[in-house]
Amino acid sequence: MGVLLAIDDVNLSFGGVHALSGVSLDVEKGRVTSIIGPNGAGKTSLFNVISGFYTPQSGSIRFEKQELSDQAPYQRSPVGISRTFQNIALFSGLTVLENIKLGAHCQLSSGLLSSALWWGKAQREEAALSRRIDEEIIDLLDLREIRDRPIAGLPYGLQKRVELARALVGRPKLLMLDEPVAGMTSSEKQEMAGYIRRCVDEWSTTVLLIDHDMTMVMGLSDHVVVVNFGKVIASGAPAQMQEDPAVIAAYLGEN
Numbered sequence: 158m159g160v161l162l163a164i165d166d167v168n169l170s171f172g173g174v175h176a177l178s179g180v181s182l183d184v185e186k187g188r189v190t191s192i193i194g195p196n197g198a199g200k201t202s203l204f205n206v207i208s209g210f211y212t213p214q215s216g217s218i219r220f221e222k223q224e225l226s227d228q229a230p231y232q233r234s235p236v237g238i239s240r241t242f243q244n245i246a247l248f249s250g251l252t253v254l255e256n257i258k259l260g261a262h263c264q265l266s267s268g269l270l271s272s273a274l275w276w277g278k279a280q281r282e283e284a285a286l287s288r289r290i291d292e293e294i295i296d297l298l299d300l301r302e303i304r305d306r307p308i309a310g311l312p313y314g315l316q317k318r319v320e321l322a323r324a325l326v327g328r329p330k331l332l333m334l335d336e337p338v339a340g341m342t343s344s345e346k347q348e349m350a351g352y353i354r355r356c357v358d359e360w361s362t363t364v365l366l367i368d369h370d371m372t373m374v375m376g377l378s379d380h381v382v383v384v385n386f387g388k389v390i391a392s393g394a395p396a397q398m399q400e401d402p403a404v405i406a407a408y409l410g411e412n
């Protein structure tokens with residue numbers, strides 16, 4: 158399939174804290190790669206480095222062979238990288254569709270000023286976006302029934318699904334999910350894992366995810382990378398990682 162994202166010898170420190178020390182990993186196209194590790198291991202720091210919120214002191218991050226280290230977060234969405242966050246970040250007074258549309262704000266060519274000047278163009282872009290979301294995402298994630306309902310009052314699992322939908326606008330090549338099933342009931346977790354798998358199977362989306370739920374991670378992933386104290390301590394197939402003594406000692410043994 159080939160490598161979509163190549164991380165090579167990335168180092169990130171906060172004062173004396175080495176959040177990432179010489180981290181290297183490849184994310185293969187069309188696969189689900191998971192990053193696991195104990196609290197404080199460096200997982201979110203790695204996500205923040207990939208999405209440009211943190212700038213590493215050294216190392217390289219290549220996406221489709223293009224170096225990203227010097228690019229700001231807003232420049233990474235157009236190249237095809239999208240992410241969700243640990244905590245729900247939706248606008249509760251807006252509807253499901255309106256929240257999903259916000260995922261596309263940087264893809265519309267009409268900015269604030271030009272929208273004021275060219276109202277017709279902005280409206281046409283908006284209508285085309287709604288159509289695209291309806292056709293591509295609403296059915297993929299079974300959101301038809303709640304499309305026009307406000308976020309406030311929707312069950313937690315559904316809100317997380319709306320976040321996933323928002324991250325899918327623009328068909329990202331790489332979808333980064335930070336704890337997509339945290340706080341969910343076990344049936345919500347199963348449902349969410351099914352939708353993530355659907356994105357991979359139907360859209361060939363490449364997924365990089367962080368989660369602490371080992372049942373979900375091991376069931377969904379093609380490849381698992383284990384980090385501890387800012388370093389990659391093991392990587393391989395899920396079954397292989399479950400039996401790796403270093404992994405058991407660092408993480409799985411905790412449960």
Ligand SMILES: Nc1ncnc2c1ncn2[C@@H]1O[C@H](COP(=O)(O)OP(=O)(O)OP(=O)(O)O)[C@@H](O)[C@H]1O
Nearest residue numbers: 171174175176194195196197198199200201202203
């Ligand atoms: N902005 C920051 N300033 C200072 N230290 C930070 C910052 N971000 C992360 N760290 C430190 O870097 C280390 C790695 O943190 P990180 O949040 O990446 O871990 P994590 O594996 O995502 O943990 P969790 O599973 O609890 O989310 C920790 O020691 C953390 O305190």
